[in-house]
Amino acid sequence: xxxxxxxxxxxxxxxxxxxxxxxxxxxxxxxxxxxxxxxxxxxxxxxxxxxxxxxxxxxxxxxxxxxxxxxxxxxxxxxxxxxxxxxxxxxxxxxxxxxxxxxxxxxxxxxxxxxxxxxxxxxxxxxxxxxxxxxxxxxxxxxxxxxxxxxxxxxxxxxxxxxxxxxxxxxxxxxxxxxxxxxxxxxxxxxxxxxxxxxxxxxxxxxxxxxxxxxxxxxxxxxxxxxxxxxxxxxxxxxxxxxxxxxxxxxxxxxxxxxxxxxxxxxxxxxxxxxxxxxxxxxxxxxxxxxxxxxxxxxxxxxxxxxxxxxxxxxxxxxxxxxxxxxxxxxxxxxxxxxxxxxxxxxxxxxxxxxxxxxxxxxxxxxxxxxxxxxxxxxxxxxxxxxxxxxxxxxxxxxxxxxxxxxxxxxxxxxxxxxxxxxxxxxxxxxxxxxxxxxxxxxxxxxx
Numbered sequence: 001x002x003x004x005x006x007x008x009x010x011x012x013x014x015x016x017x018x019x020x021x022x023x024x025x026x027x028x029x030x031x032x033x034x035x036x037x038x039x040x041x042x043x044x045x046x047x048x049x050x051x052x053x054x055x056x057x058x059x060x061x062x063x064x065x066x067x068x069x070x071x072x073x074x075x076x077x078x079x080x081x082x083x084x085x086x087x088x089x090x091x092x093x094x095x096x097x098x099x100x101x102x103x104x105x106x107x108x109x110x111x112x113x114x115x116x117x118x119x120x121x122x123x124x125x126x127x128x129x130x131x132x133x134x135x136x137x138x139x140x141x142x143x144x145x146x147x148x149x150x151x152x153x154x155x156x157x158x159x160x161x162x163x164x165x166x167x168x169x170x171x172x173x174x175x176x177x178x179x180x181x182x183x184x185x186x187x188x189x190x191x192x193x194x195x196x197x198x199x200x201x202x203x204x205x206x207x208x209x210x211x212x213x214x215x216x217x218x219x220x221x222x223x224x225x226x227x228x229x230x231x232x233x234x235x236x237x238x239x240x241x242x243x244x245x246x247x248x249x250x251x252x253x254x255x256x257x258x259x260x261x262x263x264x265x266x267x268x269x270x271x272x273x274x275x276x277x278x279x280x281x282x283x284x285x286x287x288x289x290x291x292x293x294x295x296x297x298x299x300x301x302x303x304x305x306x307x308x309x310x311x312x313x314x315x316x317x318x319x320x321x322x323x324x325x326x327x328x329x330x331x332x333x334x335x336x337x338x339x340x341x342x343x344x345x346x347x348x349x350x351x352x353x354x355x356x357x358x359x360x361x362x363x364x365x366x367x368x369x370x371x372x373x374x375x376x377x378x379x380x381x382x383x384x385x386x387x388x389x390x391x392x393x394x395x396x397x398x399x400x401x402x403x404x405x406x407x408x409x410x411x412x413x414x415x416x417x418x419x420x421x422x423x424x425x426x427x428x429x430x431x432x433x434x435x436x437x438x439x440x441x442x443x444x445x446x447x448x
Contacts, residue, residue: 027128036130037120039252040137042113046245047144049073049109055147058303068105077101080108096238106241135277138253139293142208142217145249147300149205149221152228154308156198160316162188167327167354168362168370170431176368183235189433191317200224208253209297211290212276215257222250315357322355323379324400328408328423335417342366353410353423361386384410 028036047053049068057064067073069091081089081104089101096102155161162184169185177185187194201224207217229243254261263269279289312318330350333340340349344366352364361375361384374387382401388394398412398419406425413419429435436446 028130033127033129034117034121036134038113038117040133041116041120042109043141043245043249043252044137045109045112046106047140049105050242052144052148055151055300056143058147058300060303060306069101073105073108077105077108080104080111097242098238098240102241134256135279138214138277139279141249141253142214143296145221145246145253146205146208146217147304148246149201149208149224150300150304153198153201153203153205154304155311156194157202158308158312158316159188159191159194159198160308160311161198162194164188164191164194164317165434167356167428168364170428170433171327171352171354171364171368172370173368179235180237183231183237197224197227206297206301209293209300211293214253215274218250218253222247222254225250320358322358322361322375323377324355324384324402324408326355327426327428328353328355329426330421330423332422334420337418350421352426353408353421384412386414 054064204221207213225246
């Protein structure tokens, strides 16, 4: 702590008097004042009403709810949807960030911000600038955006967001992939690249949360979030609305330095260094606020790394695998004693059985469709219990034998029919996507 205080003291003026803020005595243009009021209200409400608030309050003990889905915001959003937009949004957890409720919620915040800006402009029509409010709100946006970058960045660094190897995807025809599935599993197939883009997001968050690197942090974050936004737009990833807001917040942080950036990079003109914001009325209080920011950065960074490491072991590449892990080719299958030949027109016969996690399994049928089940594997009793997620009363218990490491048999009842299957484990290296690997020297491009 002493070392931090000494470092901050070196970077802070010794005078107890606060330094003037940039343009603190200058009147803002009417357009700038209106734009700031709107951004203050809209971005402030958006952060408080979405998952960004949870990132600003990092703690491992309490789950911060999404306030936009709670009263009083939720009934207001539903009212706006029903009465102003003529739609009927509902709150339902689907993993999508582009639900009808999300769009209606954003429209509701937009209405509130516009009305609030009009009232604020009328009441404060004699106020010519907001240097102090801008300084603190800028800190608020930095924290919200920076912690969000940590959340998304470490989900890729470990890597968790895009699965590295999803066995059933190796069997699914490429033409059956959704656009999102194409980009998701393409990135997942190259975990090095996933870690790279995740590191870029983490870097943006780190630079935003450091008190002296806000501008470069906002520039890095703008580049990263705009790239994510374009991926979401072109591959139909349902996080378009949220990513767009991250882009806008990055622009908000860059905007005060836009003229200086154009002067330096475009017009080749010398640029006067910007005066760093002062927090508190004295040098001592300023140092206290700087130390508080550094401590918050250490806390947010530590918890993000901890969460990523735990996720890696719980459901990522380091998670426990099924005792029957692998892709099993169904060599023969009989139903009620009748041997079913491997015909693509047979909708009952299975072609592959896929075991990846300890709690789920997938069977691919001869027509290439998939049947997915919850599973419990008892390695002592040698039984496999299947459950259907949509039917809590459905259950099937199959006895299994594994006479050799690459041989497996199932026998039991499925939907009232006696089923027996004999299977051979497929070598995953027979998939070119897995066996190809990385090559420094290539006489010809391998693009297939």
